[in-house]
Amino acid sequence: MENKRFSDKVILVTGATSGIGRATAVAFAREGAQVIMAARRENLGREVADEISALGGKAVFIKTDIRNPDEIDHLFEAISKQYGRLDCAVNNAGLSSLTMPPATKIPEEEWDDILNTNLRGVWLCMKHEIGRMLKQGGGVIVNTASVLGLMGSSGLAAYCASKHGVIGLTKTAALEYAHKNIRINAICPGPIRTRMMEAPMEIYPNMLEMLLAKTPMKRMGESEEIAGAVLWLCSDESSFMTGKELVVAGGQGVAA
Numbered sequence: 292m293e294n295k296r297f298s299d300k301v302i303l304v305t306g307a308t309s310g311i312g313r314a315t316a317v318a319f320a321r322e323g324a325q326v327i328m329a330a331r332r333e334n335l336g337r338e339v340a341d342e343i344s345a346l347g348g349k350a351v352f353i354k355t356d357i358r359n360p361d362e363i364d365h366l367f368e369a370i371s372k373q374y375g376r377l378d379c380a381v382n383n384a385g386l387s388s389l390t391m392p393p394a395t396k397i398p399e400e401e402w403d404d405i406l407n408t409n410l411r412g413v414w415l416c417m418k419h420e421i422g423r424m425l426k427q428g429g430g431v432i433v434n435t436a437s438v439l440g441l442m443g444s445s446g447l448a449a450y451c452a453s454k455h456g457v458i459g460l461t462k463t464a465a466l467e468y469a470h471k472n473i474r475i476n477a478i479c480p481g482p483i484r485t486r487m488m489e490a491p492m493e494i495y496p497n498m499l500e501m502l503l504a505k506t507p508m509k510r511m512g513e514s515e516e517i518a519g520a521v522l523w524l525c526s527d528e529s530s531f532m533t534g535k536e537l538v539v540a541g542g543q544g545v546a547a
């Protein structure tokens with residue numbers, strides 16, 4: 292029998308309806324995992340589940356808005372009921388600002404939406420994930436931060452604050468649960484060709500040029516290039532790594 296890296300592992304990926312989350316869900320399924328996908332757009336969720344079944348993989352979609360604690364409770368109740376365990380969780384769902392206002396001009400609703408999704412949503416999911424992993428004796432969590440969790444970017448104060456917060460949350464929880472066999476790391480993608488980047492590029496035509504000027508590899512990354520790193524972080528190949536951020540960004544942030 293073919294030996295796959297995540298055979299029979301139960302894996303949750305939030306934000307799996309597009310971009311990085313979708314590629315990550317597909318990559319896990321190819322490696323034999325039972326994948327639970329959570330996001331809001333049911334039609335796309337079903338589409339990804341069908342794509343995975345067509346590849347011979349196993350996936351279910353559970354409609355979840357991670358800003359809503361009741362929907363998160365429902366997600367984890369369903370996981371407990373159906374699988375009784377959770378080996379890995381990738382807290383990836385997120386959004387950015389399209390209007391890119393300076394820090395003092397961010398509308399409160401936009402600030403709340405970005406922070407509630409990117410930071411509070413990750414924290415709410417982690418509470419359930421860690422609770423489940425404590426019961427079963429261990430597990431692995433990967434939180435999707437960003438290179439903008441490590442530096443500032445004009446027009447993206449709320450996004451940068453949320454992603455710096457994700458890294459702080461990751462490091463602290465990793466310290467608190469390292470001795471319980473729970474590893475928690477963050478992935479920090481650079482510019483990746485997804486809806487999150489394509490939407491603002493339509494509004495700001497020189498954005499791509501500006502991004503490439505800051506990226507030594509002179510190209511955007513593909514979602515699959517992040518998925519590969521996430522799978523490594525979830526695998527036993529990274530078994531001595533916790534509380535760290537892994538930057539996958541085409542060389543961004545390396546130069547003095």
Ligand SMILES: NC(=O)c1ccc[n+]([C@@H]2O[C@H](COP(=O)([O-])OP(=O)(O)OC[C@H]3O[C@@H](n4cnc5c(N)ncnc54)[C@H](OP(=O)(O)O)[C@@H]3O)[C@@H](O)[C@H]2O)c1
Pocket residue numbers: 305306307308309310311312329330331332333335355356357358383384385386387408435436437438479480481482483484485486487488
């Ligand atoms: N693309 C980049 O350059 C880049 C760089 C660094 C970090 N990241 C991070 O990577 C992650 C994935 O982004 P992406 O680039 O793949 O963008 P994307 O294609 O827009 O995907 C975002 C995902 O998050 C989900 N989502 C958003 N709000 C949600 C909510 N309230 N509840 C549940 N799911 C929600 C979306 O699904 P629904 O709309 O169906 O809910 C979608 O599946 C984000 O955390 C982002 O900050 C991206």
